Amino acid sequence: MAKILAVDDSASMRQMVAFTLQNAGHTVFEARDGAEALETARGTDGIELVISDINMPNMDGISLVKELRALPAYKFTPILMLTTESCGEKSRRGKPPVRPAGFLNPLIRISCWPL
Amino acid sequence: MSIDLSQFHQVFIEESIEGLDAMEMALMALDLERVDGELINTIFRAAHSIKGGGATFGFSVLADFTHVLETLLDQFRSGQRRITAEDVNLLLQAVDCMRELLSQLKSGSNFATACSQTLKTQFEAVLRQDSSSAELSAIPEAIPRENAAEKTWQIRFYSRSRHSQIRQ
Numbered sequence: 001m002a003k004i005l006a007v008d009d010s011a012s013m014r015q016m017v018a019f020t021l022q023n024a025g026h027t028v029f030e031a032r033d034g035a036e037a038l039e040t041a042r043g044t045d046g047i048e049l050v051i052s053d054i055n056m057p058n059m060d061g062i063s064l065v066k067e068l069r070a071l072p073a074y075k076f077t078p079i080l081m082l083t084t085e086s087c088g089e090k091s092r093r094g095k096p097p098v099r100p101a102g103f104l105n106p107l108i109r110i111s112c113w114p115l
Numbered sequence: 116m117s118i119d120l121s122q123f124h125q126v127f128i129e130e131s132i133e134g135l136d137a138m139e140m141a142l143m144a145l146d147l148e149r150v151d152g153e154l155i156n157t158i159f160r161a162a163h164s165i166k167g168g169g170a171t172f173g174f175s176v177l178a179d180f181t182h183v184l185e186t187l188l189d190q191f192r193s194g195q196r197r198i199t200a201e202d203v204n205l206l207l208q209a210v211d212c213m214r215e216l217l218s219q220l221k222s223g224s225n226f227a228t229a230c231s232q233t234l235k236t237q238f239e240a241v242l243r244q245d246s247s248s249a250e251l252s253a254i255p256e257a258i259p260r261e262n263a264a265e266k267t268w269q270i271r272f273y274s275r276s277r278h279s280q281i282r283q
Contacts, residue, residue: 010164012127013171020118055160083167 034059134161
């Protein structure tokens, strides 16, 4: 089972993502914004997936991706941007650092299959 | 795998009430001569979170109302439109109106209120105004959700490997 970092400033969204993933047997670390996520990412070994909101205070999701990509341990870690923004401008802006799976709302389920 | 979303309703309502407080304070702190982008972003973020959560948890009246608000706020944020005193006034009324919708949701009712209907119409009228409205209609946000092509993606993550596979 994977170690996953879930980042969202909205507690209900974050809890929903965490709950869903924990139900599927994963270990979930939660962060309230990009800055907190970066700190958690630096202090935690073996995070295999990051799921992040885009629009957050302190540090937004796009900046978080850039910061994470600058860390050797996170160069190839899959990062999913999860947002209720429509996919136009933001996902274009996110293109160089992110290969976006930009979801339109609402997020209903994430299913993970372990190998 | 299906999860019961109702367990998150209370958290959503509480954080939305906090978001509205922040939105109200930011609206009152706005200096229309020198608009602070960070305040606009705070206001936008509150509306945006309420819309997203509202849509996710099936609170359609709240989501539809906030969606109109968000569209307008996004225009302020991106500099397409200048915020006026009338807009601020309307937005403050919207804050009160959303509080009312949230307290209704607390008691289990998801219906439009008098204020939500009136204000939504007023916001839609504001959105129709302006020279830039021809361009604005091209913004994806303006496309009614029913018309947007919805796609479902199935994404598999294989733990302890460098590969993730994305397929539709």
